Amino acid sequence: MSALSKTPRRMRGWMDLKVVAIKQETPDCITASLQSPESQDCPFDYIPGQYLTFRFDNLADKPVVRSYTMSSSPRNSESVEVTVKQIPDGLVSGYFCHQLKEGDCLRARGPIGRFVWDHSKDHPTLVMVAAGSGVTPFLSIVREYIDGTQQVPQQMALLVSFRTRQDIIDAEELLRWAEHERFELCIQLTREQCSEHGYGRIDGAVLDTFLSKYTCGPATYMTCGPEALMTSVVDYLQQAQVNPEDIKQEAF
Ligand SMILES: Cc1cc2nc3c(=O)[nH]c(=O)nc-3n(C[C@H](O)[C@H](O)[C@H](O)COP(=O)(O)OP(=O)(O)OC[C@H]3O[C@@H](n4cnc5c(N)ncnc54)[C@H](O)[C@@H]3O)c2cc1C
Structure with missing residues (x-):
């Protein structure tokens, strides 16, 4: 079976993810740990290399969407992590690195992406x-x-x-x-x-x-x-x- 076809738990549409921890990785990079506010875990399965798309309705005149790759291992079922590096003058990366705080809720969709190692096709x-x-x-x-x-x-x-x-x-x-x-x-x-x-x-x-x-x-x-x-x-x-x-x- 392809690694891409064995993801039993998927979310449909936009979901809420609550920020449960923020780690300062470097002076301009943070890792945010996210959880479903309802089940208090990572509410979907993903393959290492896949990403989530986040939507922000209040950062600009129009909603903005940005993608961030999971940096955590899917084996960590308690939460899912994204690691965001601040781009100079970047709208969303600046928000993640300077304004995001524990308890905030983010809107996200996914997981998505084919940038993965697939054991059925790829080399060891x-x-x-x-x-x-x-x-x-x-x-x-x-x-x-x-x-x-x-x-x-x-x-x-x-x-x-x-x-x-x-x-x-x-x-x-x-x-x-x-x-x-x-x-x-x-x-x-x-x-x-x-x-x-x-x-x-x-x-x-x-x-x-x-x-x-x-x-x-x-x-x-x-x-x-x-x-x-x-x-x-x-x-x-x-x-x-x-x-x-x-x-x-x-x-x-
Ligand atoms: C599939 C996918 C996965 C991604 N995963 C991650 C991730 O795990 N971690 C992460 O930090 N980012 C990741 N990104 C990049 C992220 O989606 C944003 O593009 C990035 O955070 C900049 O958004 P912003 O709103 O801060 O900048 P914007 O406000 O959109 O842009 C500000 C300025 O920076 C320039 N700019 C935009 N993006 C970049 C860039 N990447 N490098 C240099 N200059 C840029 C723009 O041209 C503009 O001049 C991913 C992108 C994709 C498509």
Whole structure:
């Protein structure tokens, strides 16, 4: 059975989600934990990599909608989490990062999205490349699969860039996962040099160092972040003769 077809609990239409906790991840990024006000849990099933669409009726003259990917693992049935990074002058990301408070209710629809690792079609090796908030689907994926049961990627690798060490989203958990033998982590910092992480944008040389060991065998590739990053990842993989069906992209 396809992973996308085995989601028994789905919500129809808009639902209310109550904010039960807010965690400051970095100076400009928060994680909001959300629950159904009625059942006090996550009221739907989702696959790591899927997202919710939120609707705000009072932030502007007209209702505005924005999508945010779940960063939590579906195994956490108590709540669902979204991790939102403030975009300069961004209307909704600014609201999430500066005005949202515990007890607030948000209107949301979903889950939706096909940016997932599907055990019926995808390879046991999963390679992920992200920049900044593009890491959120991969936080959900690694959280869900790192403990490893049968139908999960057997090997996972994540190449991700942030500006500085203090901009690393979920740094503690990422670095803990990196000790796992089934997970390779490479962090690039674009505005800070330090001994633990690479320095500079994810360019052709960084991609070559990180990806070349995977492109010689079968693997599924997922990339999320700015268009320029995804284009360079896809160009690299195409030159390495990777089957286009093994490459998935999600633009934020
Ligand atoms: C499927 C999907 C999943 C997403 N998941 C997440 C997530 O998990 N976490 C997260 O933080 N964001 C995520 N996003 C992005 C999010 O939906 C919003 O686009 C983002 O928060 C900006 O909205 P805003 O209202 O704050 O900015 P706006 O008020 O819409 O825009 C403000 C300014 O910023 C520019 N801008 C808009 N978006 C971006 C961007 N992404 N990067 C740089 N400049 C931008 C606009 O051109 C404009 O000039 C996702 C987007 C999609 C499509």
